[in-house]
Amino acid sequence: MNIFVCVKQVPDTETKIVPRADGTFIETSSIKWIMNPYDEFAVEQALLLKAAVTGSTVTVLRVGGVKDTEATRTAMAMGADEGILVEGDDNLDSFSTAKALKGAIEKSGKSADLILTGKQAIDDDCLQVPQILAQMLSMPSVSVVVGFENNGGKLMLKREIEGGSLEVYEASTPCLVACNKGLNTPRYASLPGIMKAKKKPLQQFSLADVGVTDADRKVKYSQFQLPPEKPAGKKFDAMDDAKLNSVVSEVVGLLRNEAKVI
Amino acid sequence: MSKTLVFTEFSKDHAKSVTLEILGKMKGVKPDVVAIGDFPTSAKEDLAKYGAENIHVLKGDALKNYSPEGYAQAIHDLIKANGYEYIFAGSTSIGKDLFPRLSSMFNSGMISEVTNFSYDGSTFSGTRPLFAGKCLAKVEFTGAAPHFITVRPNALGLDASPTAGAGNVSEANASVSEIKALIKEIVKGTSEKLDLTEANIIVSGGRAMKNSENFSILNQLADVLGATVGASRAAVDAGYAPHNMQVGQTGKTVSPSLYIACGISGAIQHLAGMRTSKVIVAINTDPDAPIFTKADYGIVGDLFKVVPILTQEFKNLLGK
Structure with a gap:
């Protein structure tokens, strides 16, 4: 099974957010970056499946700044086999990010049987990339997933909706699953895991390499500011x-x- | 003027309140509405009152339950057939899941969960919180139509003097091809109350609740107020409450009219998730707790003493 996990690097939840003086984005120089907390559940689910299905590989994908590669290294230290990094900028919207991820999957030379993501990134809180990517790849998707069973390629997925109710989906693979807290307990990266991760292959591409152009940016942000006190x-x-x-x-x-x- | 469409869902035979908030915000635009599946006749009146012109009801065997693929195909075809350019929905479980897929079908842009917007029928600009509300930004579309927008429930409020629309209901069968992820079963949650993201009043408990049993005093207060009960991350991580009750950056971001924080100190990630509440009451024994900096009314006191008296006072006031 070819498993892809999409991770994002976001500011630590304790971070005090400071908008730039010109309002174009936030100050990023002193931010401590972490893997988006919901993505940890996606990485863990990928590793559980890899252990259960012989011959599986786990490839971790990320689009974003390349100075710091904390999220990718953490995923590989937890046990992902390889990484692909697409250098992105602050102004990427969900559509261009999803297109970059699609391009990264194509660059891997493998066809995706399963794509795992977090249900949302806690920086822009858009909750768009998983579903946009699934549609681009003509895949079904189930989001906000808190239960996951694999019965020989048939997936039983529990999606949490309003009031704590659950929708139980049956889905065929290939499929995209966006994971929520409660799905599993993510493992910590072990010291040997961290050492091994340094030797795992990590390919890097530009947005142009994966076919993303300016026309793929559909949404523009401006006037970043603190909420009124x-x-x-x-x-x-x-x-x-x-x-x-x-x-x-x-x-x-x-x-x-x-x-x-x- | 652009053609405007609003996707609606229902709650107990009425259009969800967020749909009416969106319609009320679009005076002069004459928006149409789309609903999928059974259409409760009582919803027609609400929708027309807030300005709905044509109400499209899409039906089909494959649309009995929600599925992202089925709903997206049905609405996609309606948008194409009518040339809709701006398509709105509430940021609900379905809206959040459906609209990104729908926007992707058109290679279009989507703006998620705005808390305010201006739209005159031809240009749109919105305001949305980022980093769970620690920061706000202006958002606009740069690509070609159609454009997709979701709106946070309770953020706009209902228009006090709405302009009515014709409210013409028409039903149509939607053809939907193979669906690869289908609902087999729906397991109902224990709560009949509104979800935190849609609740008008929220009573939340923090680490000072000490255990899950003590949440019963918050439930009693919530019952009197018709409120939904939430929890801080500290309370969830300690196992006092399930994750679906968590308010904050790694839980739910909420905007009720009244938020009552009981024994919550006010970590930055909690404040981010509830600061857009219209009125905040905080109860905490620590007079220096950060929650008091965001509270309109702060009570420095023991929640186990304050909450029962509060419950009784509200009971008297509301005649319950």
Whole structure:
């Protein structure tokens, strides 16, 4: 089984985001990059399948900046066999990213039996690339997946929807699966894994190499800015039991008469 | 003027509120609406009230359940036949999954989950949060039509004085070819309440809840308010609540009218996910907890004492 995992490198969730003064993007110089947290579930699922299906290979794909290759190296240290990196810039939208990933799969010389991704990247939060890529490759896709069973190439996939309900899909391969937290418990990269990863093949291409042109950029971002700060609110001390009832009663009154939300 | 289409879903025989929010935001545009499957007649009135002109109802054996491939094919053909140029949907489970595939069928651009937009029928520009709301940016299309847009539920609000549309309903059979990923079964969640992403009021618990059993006091408060219960990442990671209840950067980003944070300190990734709530109430024993910097009304106190009194006060107020 030829398994491809798409990973993205995103700022650590603790990062304070600072827009550039000219509003073209955010300041990236001091950011600590990590693998998009949802992509860890995709990598783990790929490695579980590789262990279960003899002769499988796991290729990790990434589009983005190449100065730092944290996400790709982590995936290979966890156990992926090889990597393909397409050098992208800050202005890639979901369509051009998906097209670059499609181009990277073609460059690998292998046909994809299964593509695994995270359900969304926690930087732009678009949730588009998996479905766009699947459509480009005429593949079915199931997103927000929290359950995965492989019965000889027939997949049973559980997709989480509103209110914690689950849609149970049966899908044939080739297929794209976008993974959510809860699907599995991602392994940590071991020290020998990290050492081995350094010797694994990592190919690098430009956007032009994989056939992405300016016409593939369909969406333009500008005016990056911090959200407006709220004026300071009202704070009440209810640590003293004697004040409890009056404080709560006052807040409920404010919610009705001042904020008008009840 | 461009031709505009809004995809709608239903909730208990009514059009989902986010569809009405979108329609109400488009005065003078005369948008059409598309629905798939059974069309509840009670929804027609809502849709017309907020401006829907023509309501297309697409039916077919392959469309009984949602599937990304089936729904995308059906709507693709409708867009082609009518020359729609701007196509909107709510950013719901289906909207998020369906629209990227649909936009890809046209080699078109899509803008996800805007929280505000301006659209006069010929040009569109939107505002959307990035990094789970730590930052905002303006978004526009550069490629050719059709253009696809999803809108975050509760972000626009309902128009107070909408302009009505004709609301002509027409049914058509959609032909759908082979579907390679099909729903075999739907396992209903235990909650009958609105999802966090669509809820108007949210009561959330943090690490200070101490265990999953204690969430019952939040459930009681939520029942009185008709609210949905959420949790912080700390509470989810500690096993007090399942991941589908998590609010924040690695959970759900929410915009209710009222958000009540109980025993949540306010880690940056939690604040990012709930800061667009219209009114925030925070209850925490630590007067210096970061959550208080975002709260409209902060109560420094023990949630186990405050929440039951709050529940009783709301009960009295709402006559329950």
